[in-house]
Amino acid sequence: MKQVILPYSETYHEVRSWNTAVDSLYNMLRYTDRKLSFAMVAGLTGQAFRLQIIPETVHIAGPTAYSFGDVMVRGLSSIGIKAEFIDALTPSIGPNANLIEPSLLQKDAMGKREIHHALPDALAFIHCALDRGYPVLAWDIFFPEFGLLYGYDDNQKLLYAYECGRLDTLVYENLGRSVLEEIYVLALDEVFEITLQDQLRQALLMIVDHYEGREFNTPSESVKGLKAYEVWCDAFRGGNIEPNGNAYNIAVVMDGRKQASEFLLEMTRSWPQLEETDLRVRSLLGEAAELYEEITRHFNELHQQFPFPIGGEPNEPANARRSIVLLETIKTKETEAVQILREILERLAS
Template identity: 55%
Template sequence: MDDNSLVQQAQEGEREAFGELVRRHRSRMYGYARAITRESFLAEDIVQDALVKAFLHLGTLVEADKFLPWVHRIVRNQAFTRLKKTSARERAFSQLAPMWKDAGEESQEWGDLDRILDRLGRTAAGKADSQLTPEEAYMQKETLEILTGIVGCLKPRERRIFESHFFDQLSPQEIAGLFELSSANVYQIISRSRKKVMQERTRITVGSYMETRKDWGDMKTVIVPDHESFTEVQSWTTAADALYAMLKAAGETLSHPMVMGLTGHAFRLNIVPSSVHIAGPTAYSFAGVLSKGLENIGYQSSYVDGMSGTLGTNANLLDPSLLGKEAMAKRGINQALPEALDLIHRSLDRGIPVLAWDLFLPEFGLIYGYDDERHLLHAYECGKKDTLEYDNLGRSVKEEIFVLALADSAGTTFKQRLGRAMNMIVDHYDGREPDDCTGSVKGLAAYDAWIAAFRGGKIEPNGNAYNIAVVRDARTHAVRFLNEAAEQWPLAGETAACFADVPVLAHKAAQEYKEALEHFSVLKDLFPFPQGGDPNEPDASAKAISLLELIKEREQTAVGYLRELSDLLR
């Protein structure tokens, strides 16, 4: 019986027919996986996973005579997924790169990249007869087709220079002589060509990812249920708002102040020296701080980190046209986009929105839906709901991607949650947390940097006012969190005498933050957001310094109580 008949029978539920297809083609599948991974055991695992997917999605195969290419595609995608950091396509290309040298012809005969790729293809075919398995030859042919598509984005001269550098292995100086250009021009062309090729590679990868979803019948529209209830502005700390919404969707009943406190956001202070840049409140390691905050509550997380590690420009001071979708379309596709889309799809399919950075401006927001047919994400950020084309994720003003989704959760007691949070908060105040490369000063030392900035007289008014608004709001939540924690403590089942001081210490710390808030309110009136007042005017600066010194004094006392709590809950 031929494959077509077996496929049709298998689609009708005949397991024996599918078993026969497996017996016929399993060795080819293994050979293909082995050719990609170069690891026997990994290839076997990939084949097993691919067979499961093929069985589950066989009903989506429209043309029965395309079974073998279809199953090869599943194997390939499974292999690329399992290889994680090192792209199989890149490895395949690196293995092909030296092949043209074996062709027995001088490099001068290679007139353009198309001829090189054509010769590569013929050389690969020749080697396949004597040295390569059919699966390896198939993989090389596929790699060449992908490479041909990628370099098609280059202009003729760019392609010739790209060829000379990456295939003929000529130095920029040698290329400059051949093309009668300066070395500087050659460097620019090579750099520009590399960027174009990387862009095209990302575009093709996204296209392949979407084709795979289509092949598996996964193209759909998903909107997280009840999204209206959590797309609300709760605080000035947009990361905490997003985490609160995600946890709520996952079934957590924590209050917003409790989420702010347990994740450490109610106690954060990051100041960019000299200017008090508007990016200060978000100048920290997203991956380290956000994932640690969720761990405090008992959740693991998955994230895609495509951050640049730079502060960027104050978006409030930019031409509004630079923040629009037309401006996005002119920027390059972010290389982290394929991974980000995969994480977004997986989380939303579970009914949980995804935290995302810089959707429309440099703040945190939520992605709460997607539409595969229209290639649209449904997103919310800072009170704004809108759709975002798949390709525009990571093309906002900072051209960065960071998306985070909830993963596994483990049961935790309130004592464990509070203890972990206190440890994290004290570490932050002491300046012990992952480096973020932004140069911001964190914790209690940030007050000294803030005071020094006022003395320096170079503060950016809008940024300073924003920092005041964010920190003041955070401390409001700190007071609520500590009082709520003190009130909940008897309900946590921790009645041992040694823990009797927990609510007492929490209330004492809350009182210190409450007194600090009075000074923050005066600061807020001096430098209202968004106008910002005049922080560099001598009298205003002197008042601000006095207020910050009083705030620091109160917070130092509060941190003493938090340190006692941390020690007590260990």
């Protein structure tokens, strides 16, 4: 019987982003020698550049409608870290937790659900990671977002958990008995050396793949990358958008593009100036950063019109028309930015 509680947990509540995956990964990296800025974590993992939209309703699940394992492992490799995970997710999109009966989100409701079949493997996995000094990223601990498991107590059979600013405990058997009844846990494994150039090259390969739709195991309900803007506009035309979900998608993507701009600027400042190619890469990084800053301003307009959680009135015709104009403008700017990212990739490969 053991108890392990990792340090730094008292600072977890300093939430820095709408993207809880980045928030969790950033905190995990504090336990390694890769203590990067928040923007660098968001950029190198590709999270700052992601976009998935659920057609017709713009469901709240859009920002997390991707293969967690594939995307996060590939993203962490751009930082120079190998990761392992257990994936016991259901194949379909679940309900919007903001719109269900509040009592279903309480701990008491967990006890009425079946114990998850992956629980024994997940608990062994969590114990192993914590014993090595690493917290574990987990999905849907108390509700459908990402958080961290930073301790365990075998005597009381408790996990120490953090999710969206909330520090709490969870009895072992309730892992996987939250709203979606899913288990996904990821732990850091081996740290390896990687140059700044390779970090950027690997990250951009992943980012461009996402923009162009070349990504494996994406849930069939979502449309990703640049094509997602067309689906989003079609949803405004259709008039069946769910306000809370739409507002959440806007907030997450807006925050991501802000982090994208900051990431590119930080790369610009860090990039060497040894050769002519280096100077061109720095220039291109700066151009892309400006585009993402402009994109962020457009998303902020949408965010002001459709604030989370209420979400405004996206199905009102005048609001829909204005939103379509903004989204089409954003898509044009982001298409320009992606072309710059492609050029940077070509120069890094030469």
